[in-house]
Amino acid sequence: MIIARSIDDLRAACTGPISLVPTMGGLHAGHASLIERAADGGCVVVSDFVNPTQFGTGEDFDLYPRDLDADAVIAAAAGASVLFVPTLETVYPTGFATTVELGALASQLCGATRPGHFAAVATIVTRLFAIVRPVRAIFGRKDYQQLIVVSSVTRDLALGVEIIGAPTVRDPDGLALSSRNRYLTADERSTALAIPRALDTIAAAYVAGERDSAALVLPALEQLSAIPLDYLELRNACDLGPYEPCQPAIALVAGHVGKTRLIDNIELAPDAERVSTKEFA
Ligand code: AMP
DSSP: OEEEOSHHHHHHHOOSOEEEEEEOSOOOHHHHHHHHHHOSSSEEEEEEOOOGGGSOTTSSTTTSOOOHHHHHHHHHHHTOSEEEOOOHHHHSOTTOOOOOOOOGGGGSTHHHHSTTHHHHHHHHHHHHHHHHOOSEEEEEGGGHHHHHHHHHHHHHTTOOOEEEEEOOOBOTTSOBOOGGGGGOOHHHHHHHTHHHHHHHHHHHHHHTTOOOHHHHHHHHHHHTTTSOEEEEEEEETTTSOBOOTTSOEEEEEEEEETTEEEEEEEEEOTTSOOOOGGGGO
8 A cells, every 4th residue: 555645746656546635644444444435456546635624613634543553553454555645735825715615414413513514515525535546435424524514515516436324333332433532531431332232222122113213312302311412313325315214214313422522323224134233233
């Protein structure tokens, strides 16, 4: 695996069709699964850049895990051809003044408490696509709203990149892997387990035939009583529009455990077997 720091190094390192896995580093088995999904014989580029513009004031930009050596080991083992570690100047050259403007979804769910976050994500993803020129890009379903935003930007701006949403990787106890889990103390981690358990409760009721949104959400809210929530919502899984009982649905949650903000979701398909958060362990 080559570590490329400039666009020239990146271009020199890649021949053939490129698959891109954008990350902010702090790599774990969830990122590795995306890289493995990308590995199909072509060139697999993993970008590793903590994007300052997508963090709000008072968020964890300074604390965010940065360990290039550890990232390189994980990326190489998962099959990356190139680890692209651009400088701030490469991503945002002097004079950079463009932000992608998004539709209404960008100010809902995570966008309601993180104003500007998805516009910043859409902007860097668009720029990474232009720099890396991939044929496909792999994103995690763990960040489902991000996946939907990136899919719509790619479609609306005809960016010509196939977007693949890969399943959420979880620890055996059900907690979705996240670079931010390393902030959690042991006590906070056990508190955080209420999140996958509450999502499992919703999935179990849904599979048993419950379709009423209050009946689905209220028991889960009780399970989450120890976690200050930004939201727990049911939505249409296709575009995150309003929940419709006859469409594939999704339950999404964001909450604060200590100083750590965690998000998770579970997809609910009308005809599917129960999808437990533990199945992806
Ligand atoms: P991040 O480095 O947190 O920005 O994440 C980079 C990519 O990895 C995004 O597409 C995330 O959705 C994905 N990702 C993060 N955690 C997981 C996970 N537990 N399972 C699958 N994908 C993940």
